[in-house]
Amino acid sequence: xxxxxxxxxxxxxxxxxxxxxxxxxxxxxxxxxxxxxxxxxxxxxxxxxxxxxxxxxxxxxxxxxxxxxxxxxxxxxxxxxxxxxxxxxxxxxxxxxxxxxxxxxxxxxxxxxxxxxxxxxxxxxxxxxxxxxxxxxxxxxxxxxxxxxxxxxxxxxxxxxxxxxxxxxxxxxxxxxxxxxxxxxxxxxxxxxxxxxxxxxxxxxxxxxxxxxxxxxxxxxxxxxxxxxxxxxxxxxxxxxxxxxxxxxxxxxxxxxxxxxxxxxxxxxxxxxxxxxxxxxxxxxxxxxxxxxxxxxxxxxxxxxxxxxxxxxxxxxxxxxxxxxxxxxxxxxxxxxxxxxxxxxxxxxxxxxxxxxxxxxxxxxxxxxxxxxxxxxxxxxxxxxxxxxxxxxxxx
Numbered sequence: 438x439x440x441x442x443x444x445x446x447x448x449x450x451x452x453x454x455x456x457x458x459x460x461x462x463x464x465x466x467x468x469x470x471x472x473x474x475x476x477x478x479x480x481x482x483x484x485x486x487x488x489x490x491x492x493x494x495x496x497x498x499x500x501x502x503x504x505x506x507x508x509x510x511x512x513x514x515x516x517x518x519x520x521x522x523x524x525x526x527x528x529x530x531x532x533x534x535x536x537x538x539x540x541x542x543x544x545x546x547x548x549x550x551x552x553x554x555x556x557x558x559x560x561x562x563x564x565x566x567x568x569x570x571x572x573x574x575x576x577x578x579x580x581x582x583x584x585x586x587x588x589x590x591x592x593x594x595x596x597x598x599x600x601x602x603x604x605x606x607x608x609x610x611x612x613x614x615x616x617x618x619x620x621x622x623x624x625x626x627x628x629x630x631x632x633x634x635x636x637x638x639x640x641x642x643x644x645x646x647x648x649x650x651x652x653x654x655x656x657x658x659x660x661x662x663x664x665x666x667x668x669x670x671x672x673x674x675x676x677x678x679x680x681x682x683x684x685x686x687x688x689x690x691x692x693x694x695x696x697x698x699x700x701x702x703x704x705x706x707x708x709x710x711x712x713x714x715x716x717x718x719x720x721x722x723x724x725x726x727x728x729x730x731x732x733x734x735x736x737x738x739x740x741x742x743x744x745x746x747x748x749x750x751x752x753x754x755x756x757x758x759x760x761x762x763x764x765x766x767x768x769x770x771x772x773x774x775x776x777x778x779x780x781x782x783x784x785x786x787x788x789x790x791x792x793x794x795x796x797x798x799x800x801x802x803x804x805x806x807x808x809x810x811x812x813x814x815x816x817x818x819x820x821x822x823x824x825x826x827x828x829x830x831x832x833x
Contacts (some may be wrong), residue, residue, distance in 0.1 A: 563585050
């Protein structure tokens with residue numbers, strides 16, 4: 438997974454793994470309404486002429502240059518799919534720096550860009566968005582940190598809030614009423630905890646107990662050994678785990694908790710991150726029957742296949758975000774809208790069909806993505822509730 442860093446908390450490391458398939462298209466125009474008018478600014482365009490889009494990526498940042506390349510490749514793949522729409526993509530190097538990104542964003546607008554796609558990291562996107570806000574240019578960043586969103590800055594990355602809400606809705610419909618939250622004592626764990634608490638409140642689910650664990654083998658083990666008693670005494674019927682699947686704590690949690698009174702036959706295990714990215718976890722007793730959410734897998738596989746055919750290798754997991762952003766812009770322009778790049782158009786309630794399924798941007802700058810709910814049976818992932826195909830479908 439890739440860590441998306443906020444300006445205020447550079448330790449933030451939320452899950453941002455997205456890729457997908459097919460051309461992003463605007464949904465049925467007849468059903469479009471705005472999600473809110475507070476973010477309605479943006480330049481008017483002539484949809485029959487070339488539209489310049491600036492892509493801000495860290496080309497000269499040695500730690501992210503390969504990601505920058507894949508983002509650009511995916512954007513160009515999306516442009517190739519736009520029948521009847523002329524997108525002029527101009528690529529600018531941020532070098533991973535907020536100051537450089539700000540200068541490049543201003544340069545891009547001075548050179549005719551009507552919208553900015555990127556930058557990659559949250560704190561860099563903030564700097565880029567600030568300098569073009571007074572010119573009414575919107576920024577579709579690749580960040581997944583909702584705390585930076587708002588005004589002319591949108592985040593395209595999948596958020597903990599969206600995932601927690603999807604899982605909580607599914608859980609509520611399937612009998613969950615009182616949850617225990619297990620999280621690490623760091624910024625990612627706190628962000629995950631907050632997202633789960635918010636989702637529980639919105640869906641009428643009681644938070645019975647919140648249990649942090651220290652960032653050490655001893656701390657994880659001790660907490661895992663006590664979680665059975667903690668959950669039982671609190672009246673919880675499930676345990677939501679914020680820990681990333683790739684974290685070394687996960688095998689310990691999924692082995693030790695069932696051995697110490699937190700049986701999956703009595704308590705529903707729920708993961709806030711995608712466990713399918715680490716299928717070795719499926720063999721642990723705590724994974725059996727657990728729930729987690731993920732994007733539309735058919736669409737993700739299709740995008741990966743198309744990218745690989747075009748560029749000879751698989752895309753970085755974040756590449757689909759660039760594809761989504763470019764193709765959503767193109768879909769709106771294709772509708773013949775002079776306001777295609779305004780907040781009002783970008784936040785149409787019907788959303789778009791993206792690389793990992795349906796998604797939409799919200800007037801507060803965050804996003805919603807349609808997710809499937811999966812479980813583990815016989816060491817294999819099984820889809821319990823498919824990702825919705827529209828925002829009138831299940832899960833919304």
